[in-house]
Amino acid sequence: MALYVQKFGGTSVGSPDRIREVADHVARCRKRGDEIVLVVSAMGKETDELLRLADDVSKTKPGREMDMLVTGGERKACALVAMALTDLGIESESFTGSQAGFRTDTTHRDAKILEVNPYRIRDAVAAGKVPVVGGSQGVSTDNNVTFFGRGGSDTTAVALAHALDADACELYTDVPGVFTTDPRLVPEARKMDQISFDELLEMTATGCPKPAMRSVELARSHNVRLHVRSAFSWVPGTWVSQEASMENAIIASVTHDTSEAKMTVSGVPDKPGVAARLFRTLADAGINVDMIVQNVSADGATDISFTLPHEQVGTAEPTVAALIDEIGATGSVTDSNIGRVSLVGAGMQTNPGVAATMFETLSNAGINIEMISTSAIRISCVVREDQAEQAVTVLHAAFELHKPAEERAGF
């Protein structure tokens, strides 16, 4: 008898019909002989609606109160799912994050889990019940309700799977698994049967929408086997574990991301401490800097470019402007129309031909590369935003990702 933690996202519990379908699904898993612990997100667009309501009521929106408000969404969903299970004759109980034993720090709106002590969940499973846990929430060390942020239900599920020593954590989403690239963009995209934590981390960091990055990091730290799969389908999805995707595969996937802008600070004196001063100041202002590229120095001055989320440009621009004189730079410029295209794969490091093939493929398609950044298992190129989708398509074809790994050409 295996124990699975199954997480269902907002779309999967978005209506009474959907909630009953989740209950049916659980009933079938139970018949198979498995023990199930559910984690659910808020229904459909409920979190957005609660945030809008807060906007309508308040300008200050204190974090403690926002968390009290927003966690109500998951709480509502878990009660409804428990009711639907009871209708099917499956004993079930809903639990808030606090009741499920999630103890967090006091950072409202983005709380970190300090400890999970799910004794009530364990008792419920032992009594033959299906516990349904409200995702993305806990109680802080000063006994206030805390929220883990958007996508936090994945984190709840992984942390719970670890604490319960579950056989696997299944993340049910509206896609059938993890693909070699976005299948809406490239119809030939293939679902991967298996992938490593590191590859999935690079993919989520570079535009693959699911699951939430933080949950993958947590799963990787505690070696919790993940199964990313479609809600309401019995077709297996993608298993994520510490093993690399496939022995022979160099490239696992192509991702793209158009959610960022690029800022370039020009004429920066090429001396120690200048870059540190710039990025410390940006970090203190809460800016999530992503790629950083420093061009080759010429005449003792250099250009530093970095990417950041579109919505933080408004904060970043005055922050950088205030630093220009102090660090002796000549100016800064923001470019909002960029896209990032990334190749991710464990075998890349030992295959230097990959980067060359990537640059050639983009060049042959008339796509100019504006920034390049690499890691052990990823190469990212910044291109014009309106060329990003074309870049994904040509790269997917060039690396033959539509074929099973063993049939692909080498590079």
Added chain:
Amino acid sequence: MALYVQKFGGTSVGSPDRIREVADHVARCRKRGDEIVLVVSAMGKETDELLRLADDVSKTKPGREMDMLVTGGERKACALVAMALTDLGIESESFTGSQAGFRTDTTHRDAKILEVNPYRIRDAVAAGKVPVVGGSQGVSTDNNVTFFGRGGSDTTAVALAHALDADACELYTDVPGVFTTDPRLVPEARKMDQISFDELLEMTATGCPKPAMRSVELARSHNVRLHVRSAFSWVPGTWVSQEASMENAIIASVTHDTSEAKMTVSGVPDKPGVAARLFRTLADAGINVDMIVQNVSADGATDISFTLPHEQVGTAEPTVAALIDEIGATGSVTDSNIGRVSLVGAGMQTNPGVAATMFETLSNAGINIEMISTSAIRISCVVREDQAEQAVTVLHAAFELHKPAEERAGF
């Protein structure tokens, strides 16, 4: 410096604008130098919407899960009110029933308070904050979320006022106070400045919609001074305390209630234990029997009539039918078109003329009386439903309730 527990109902927090008005109101009270603890209900029709959602999802609707679901309404409202207060520079914190120290029994959907230990509320007040408590909720002895039922926020407010030893508990509603009768029906209806717990209890039991009966009972037990008043008006409402309404007043008010049906069991053998058997069986079936009248016995058989809520007729009819043979009755009949009209007043017991005047007044208006029931401070008559409003009007005039008590004629 006085401490007030102020409860705002669903209409008073029904929209972002209303929520900000509540915050403004609290700000003015604080300027006056008072300490305030707020209790809030769910926004507008939210509780109804949650109940409808549960209907859509589930047939079984287990009580534990219903309570988890429904209490989310008050929780959402208290977080929003705390945000609105923070916007005005008033430090505020929201609290669930559990966080506010409400410990209850395990009767879901209708939990009873066992203990209130509001140490977090006391600490917040001592720190100069305005605590905002979600109404009608607590945590049970087995650590599950419980709901006190509809109207339970009044109960929360009274219990909290008692536990905090507050100077008064103010119940803010959508009416300016307690009236001599329904002002929508009789424009001459007068708002009473003061009334006793007993009078208000009889009034709420016979159709006066607010406040919730249970909260008045609790206030009476613990002698918590109530102030029933309009939200967003500085005009004083009606104070409720142990003192009778006004020294000279015989009649405080006329109430009416058309929410009940009448059942009559006929041909009941006039022997000991038969009525007990009937009403024990109805009680066990959860039927809230209200007025009971047994006609004078003739030929060793009698008719027993009782009133009950319309929505319980469906349960009561088969329950009674199954008993007819066993108790040797001849049959039963249900009448859904009844209205109850009641006179309430502390001086009634020592003024036998009141009943006579009431019956004469109804008779002169052509209104037939079908049942009569009396208590120390109340006389109720069941009449045809479509004559109930006329009955209220003629009684209000006959007893001169539109005049201040000292100007009224005696009876």
